[in-house]
Amino acid sequence: MGASAIASAETGSHGASADFGHALAQRERRFAAALLAPAFLALLATTTFPLIFLVWTSTFRMNLAMPFMNGFVGFENYRVLLTDERFWSSLLISLVYTGATVALQVAIGLALALLVMDMKRGQGWFRLVAILPVVLSPAVVGMIWRTFMLAPDFGIVDFLAINAGLGSQNWLGDPTLAMVSVIAIHTWQWTPFAFMVLLASLASLPEDIYEAARLDRATAWQRFRRITLPLLRPAIVMVVIMRTMVALTAFAAIFTVTAGGPGTATEILNLYAYRKSFTELSIGYGAALAVALLFVTIIISGVLFVLRRAK
Amino acid sequence: MIGRGQVKFRDIVKMHGEFAALKGVNFDIEPGEFFALLGPSGSGKSTTLRILAGLDAPTAGHVFIDDKDVTSTDARDRDIAMVFQSYALYPHMTVAENIAFPLEMARLPKASIGPAVQDAARKVKIEHLLDRKPGQLSGGQQQRCALARAIVRKARLFLLDEPLSNLDAKLRLETRAELKKLQRSLGVTAVYVTHDQEEAMTLADRMAVFMAGEIQQVGTPAEVFTQPNSIDIAGFIGNPPMNLVPAHYTNGDIIVAGRRLKTAADLAGEREVIAGLRPSALRISPDGLNARVDLVEDLGDTAVLDLNCSGTTMRMRVGDHDVPREGDTICVTARPQDIHLFDPTTRKRL
Ligand SMILES: Nc1ncnc2c1ncn2[C@@H]1O[C@H](COP(=O)(O)OP(=O)(O)O)[C@@H](O)[C@H]1O
Ligand SMILES: [Mg+2]
Numbered sequence: 001m002g003a004s005a006i007a008s009a010e011t012g013s014h015g016a017s018a019d020f021g022h023a024l025a026q027r028e029r030r031f032a033a034a035l036l037a038p039a040f041l042a043l044l045a046t047t048t049f050p051l052i053f054l055v056w057t058s059t060f061r062m063n064l065a066m067p068f069m070n071g072f073v074g075f076e077n078y079r080v081l082l083t084d085e086r087f088w089s090s091l092l093i094s095l096v097y098t099g100a101t102v103a104l105q106v107a108i109g110l111a112l113a114l115l116v117m118d119m120k121r122g123q124g125w126f127r128l129v130a131i132l133p134v135v136l137s138p139a140v141v142g143m144i145w146r147t148f149m150l151a152p153d154f155g156i157v158d159f160l161a162i163n164a165g166l167g168s169q170n171w172l173g174d175p176t177l178a179m180v181s182v183i184a185i186h187t188w189q190w191t192p193f194a195f196m197v198l199l200a201s202l203a204s205l206p207e208d209i210y211e212a213a214r215l216d217r218a219t220a221w222q223r224f225r226r227i228t229l230p231l232l233r234p235a236i237v238m239v240v241i242m243r244t245m246v247a248l249t250a251f252a253a254i255f256t257v258t259a260g261g262p263g264t265a266t267e268i269l270n271l272y273a274y275r276k277s278f279t280e281l282s283i284g285y286g287a288a289l290a291v292a293l294l295f296v297t298i299i300i301s302g303v304l305f306v307l308r309r310a311k
Numbered sequence: 312m313i314g315r316g317q318v319k320f321r322d323i324v325k326m327h328g329e330f331a332a333l334k335g336v337n338f339d340i341e342p343g344e345f346f347a348l349l350g351p352s353g354s355g356k357s358t359t360l361r362i363l364a365g366l367d368a369p370t371a372g373h374v375f376i377d378d379k380d381v382t383s384t385d386a387r388d389r390d391i392a393m394v395f396q397s398y399a400l401y402p403h404m405t406v407a408e409n410i411a412f413p414l415e416m417a418r419l420p421k422a423s424i425g426p427a428v429q430d431a432a433r434k435v436k437i438e439h440l441l442d443r444k445p446g447q448l449s450g451g452q453q454q455r456c457a458l459a460r461a462i463v464r465k466a467r468l469f470l471l472d473e474p475l476s477n478l479d480a481k482l483r484l485e486t487r488a489e490l491k492k493l494q495r496s497l498g499v500t501a502v503y504v505t506h507d508q509e510e511a512m513t514l515a516d517r518m519a520v521f522m523a524g525e526i527q528q529v530g531t532p533a534e535v536f537t538q539p540n541s542i543d544i545a546g547f548i549g550n551p552p553m554n555l556v557p558a559h560y561t562n563g564d565i566i567v568a569g570r571r572l573k574t575a576a577d578l579a580g581e582r583e584v585i586a587g588l589r590p591s592a593l594r595i596s597p598d599g600l601n602a603r604v605d606l607v608e609d610l611g612d613t614a615v616l617d618l619n620c621s622g623t624t625m626r627m628r629v630g631d632h633d634v635p636r637e638g639d640t641i642c643v644t645a646r647p648q649d650i651h652l653f654d655p656t657t658r659k660r661l
Binding site (some may be wrong): 206208209211212213214215216218219222226227228231276 | 319321364365366385386388391392393395398399401402403412413417433460464
């Protein structure tokens with residue numbers, strides 16, 4: 001009897017404290033909401049609203065050169081887009097550009113990270129120098145490459161090509177070479193990012209398992225394949241996701257180096273949307289292209305995130 | 312299997328900059344032996360083991376395995392299995408994959424890997440954990456997994472670096488006994504690093520006692536216990552360790568705290584010595600050293616007394632039937648053969 005009285009008293013006080021905790025939680029939530037509101041509104045105004053406006057615009061015919069034709073057209077822009085050869089080719093160029101730059105960044109970044117891990121001295125300096133390209137503006141990087149590196153005869157790359165017996169090349173004039181050049185520029189600028197992330201991940205791997213693997217008679221290659229790569233996988237996937245997002249929406253460097261040329265050889269989807277909107281002044285169709293790019297980006301990132309979850 | 316796993320260390324020196332981690336280490340291990348490297352922390356045991364494994368190179372000296380100089384042979388090619396203190400399990404592989412890894416590296420056919428993994432896992436009683444990742448195992452289970460990975464390949468040498476130090480006391484005792492049985496049944500040469508003298512005493516066929524980068528004594532546990540060849544070893548081995556008291560030696564007798572005790576020594580002349588008396592060798596008798604009991608530590612079946620013999624402190628182990636009380640004054644002595652004599656300057660046994 002006495003015991004049950006105590007027990008019920010306890011549950012009673014328990015219930016009261018739960019109520020109190022509930023009220024507190026509610027008040028805290030309201031306070032948190034108040035704190036968040038300004039940032040949330042700013043975010044709405046700067047990202048969500050333009051996005052909705054973009055989708056809205058893409059349903060209009062809006063051509064600044066022919067304003068008399070403007071008007072709501074529904075999905076007409078998208079219908080045109082699906083049969084637009086220049087759209088498909090720019091999408092292909094975007095995918096090639098993204099695939100090549102991301103693969104190169106990961107491969108070179110990983111190789112550099114492995115090299116630097118084995119460096120006894122000068123690691124700090126190497127990191128400092130390596131990170132420099134990342135802090136430059138892509139537009140500046142584009143200018144540097146166009147003038148110092150790729151200019152015929154005087155550019156460093158062309159100078160090296162001449163000395164290597166390849167002769168002077170028209171780096172930005174030839175369609176294939178121009179594509180190679182813009183891929184190289186993007187890779188040059190952003191590999192340090194992959195390098196830094198993979199180096200940090202590599203440095204956090206325990207050393208003793210490599211000694212265990214040596215005693216288990218694994219060769220250097222087997223240690224890399226069976227231990228380093230699987231353990232770096234999360235970091236590599238992270239780098240791939242982040243770099244893919246950026247490469248799909250790259251703009252400034254290509255714009256300053258080739259502006260999509262020669263012809264449409266380096267015209268990635270982003271650049272095509274820009275050209276359509278602001279050179280040909282076909283704002284409605286340009287918006288539809290931009291929405292298509294958004295769509296592609298969402299699909300690819302979705303696939304990558306699923307891959308990341310998978311074993 | 313017989314004749315595999317013989318080890319010789321010859322004048323091994325290991326420098327870390329100016330610091331000498333090993334100062335010329337020599338020892339031999341016979342095939343099939345359970346050999347312990349015992350010493351306090353930082354005395355160079357792990358360094359010795361790593362040099363034997365080929366993970367580190369010695370600054371000078373030579374390592375022989377089965378009479379072949381392997382000093383410059385890579386760890387890969389020494390055919391040695393090791394259990395690390397940290398276990399060093401591959402975190403991204405399951406227990407089964409961890410155990411299978413050495414076999415895959417040895418390019419064993421797939422069909423024979425599965426049974427071998429099962430067999431090794433059964434020997435250390437982790438067959439039910441094969442699908443787990445190391446992160447999902449307790450410390451004791453990880454330790455067993457590391458053990459299974461080491462025994463699955465029939466290496467000629469089996470190295471263990473403080474394998475039990477991360478286990479709780481009860482598990483440590485259980486695993487210790489199993490380890491010894493396992494080594495016997497495999498008939499493999501084992502080198503076992505530990506700072507725990509009890510582990511070394513119970514497991515080892517022979518042991519090397521390390522002090523500050525040097526081996527002070529090599530011998531069976533009984534030899535090292537009954538004939539410690541230096542003051543440092545005498546003060547390290549045994550629990551509680553040997554009492555070491557300054558004494559004056561004259562023709563077979565020593566004078567401690569004003570009392571004369573007979574020894575078994577037959578050195579002529581007079582000199583100052585350090586007398587070593589095991590706590591268990593002291594006994595209560597009508598004549599001997601007068602000692603006041605300062606403290607009684609009752610351990611259940613035995614008790615350890617802190618004695619004060621006119622200024623020098625000694626510890627004594629007594630059975631549970633004749634325990635004096637704190638503050639009592641008793642008279643203690645030791646049999647002549649139980650008194651060890653050491654030189655105070657060279658610190659060696661006389
Ligand atoms: N890489 C190193 N650099 C400098 N000193 C080291 C290094 N490795 C070990 N030592 C030193 O060598 C001594 C012996 O170490 P170790 O063999 O690990 O001792 P333990 O007997 O505890 O296993 C210690 O004093 C340790 O500090
Ligand atoms: Mg150690």
